[in-house]
Amino acid sequence: VAAREGEARRIAAHEGVILSAALHPDGKRLLTGGDGGEIKIVSPSGDVETLASLRRWVDHVVASSASGVIVAGVGKEAVVFVQDKEAHRFAHASTLGGLALDAKGRRLAVSHYGGVTLRYALAADDKGVALKWAGSHLGVTLSPDADYVVTAMQENALHGWRLPEKIDLRMDGYPAKTRSFSWDKRGRWLATSGANAAIVWPFVGKLGPQGKPPLQPSEREALVTAVAFHPSEETLAIGYADGAALVVRFADETGMELDEPGEGAVTALAWSGDGKSIALGDDAGRGAIVDIA
Structure with missing residues (x-):
């Protein structure tokens, strides 16, 4: 704790x-x-x-x-x-x-x-x-x-x-299995792990993502292993297999690094209710809480 x-x-x-x-x-x-x-x-x-x-x-x-x-x-x-x-x-x-x-x-x-x-x-x-x-x-x-x-x-x-x-x-089209899902608050976007970038599908209209390309923010060599949308904004936290983690804002595609590559893959991401901080953990047993605001 x-x-x-x-x-x-x-x-x-x-x-x-x-x-x-x-x-x-x-x-x-x-x-x-x-x-x-x-x-x-x-x-x-x-x-x-x-x-x-x-x-x-x-x-x-x-x-x-x-x-x-x-x-x-x-x-x-x-x-x-x-x-x-x-x-x-x-x-x-x-x-x-x-x-x-x-x-x-x-x-x-x-x-x-x-x-x-x-x-x-x-x-x-x-x-x-x-x-x-x-x-x-x-x-x-x-x-x-x-x-x-x-x-x-x-x-x-x-x-x-x-x-x-x-x-x-x-x-x-995923190179690996999807282990992590996250919807934005309005249900317009579904972010998923399992590729070298977060794969974010649009869910608008009667057929949702059918026939529409996904967004692919923050591509890296390592696979994405965890994703978590901000509780109220179109801002996405992304964790990678090499231990790195970052936050990207859709509006202007700006990013903020949460953690550098480490010993284990990021397995957990969770925002605080007010969206001012985020907790992350990896499969090497490390954890951290990062203030965003």
């Missing part, structure tokens, strides 16, 4: 490996999912609570401050929590590839082999809407207005659907 001032502290939350993490709906604590099947709630003070003990490792955790819902991906099930208590579960035919909630925290997208299942997270009896496309679907993201669903495919491409018509969209 790190603050803008003072040293970082290590908090022992799990006996094994932490596989997933998300900000708790209260905006103050952290949710973590481990390979031991437990979901923990970690406070900045160092207090650790157990939200749930599940049968299998917790690969995915998402949460919404708007609805208060928490969803964990465990094997073939999406486990829904309300007010820190398990409410219900949604079962699927294959192992979950990813989870996503819309901006209101109401619509839940679950990716798996063969496509995506859409549900209303708080409706225990929701049978789901199937979005079908052959292949293995890994990560998934929902646009803020829930008009678009996009998944990362096994074969270094994205597949999307325009709702409610279920119009298929294809975005390919």
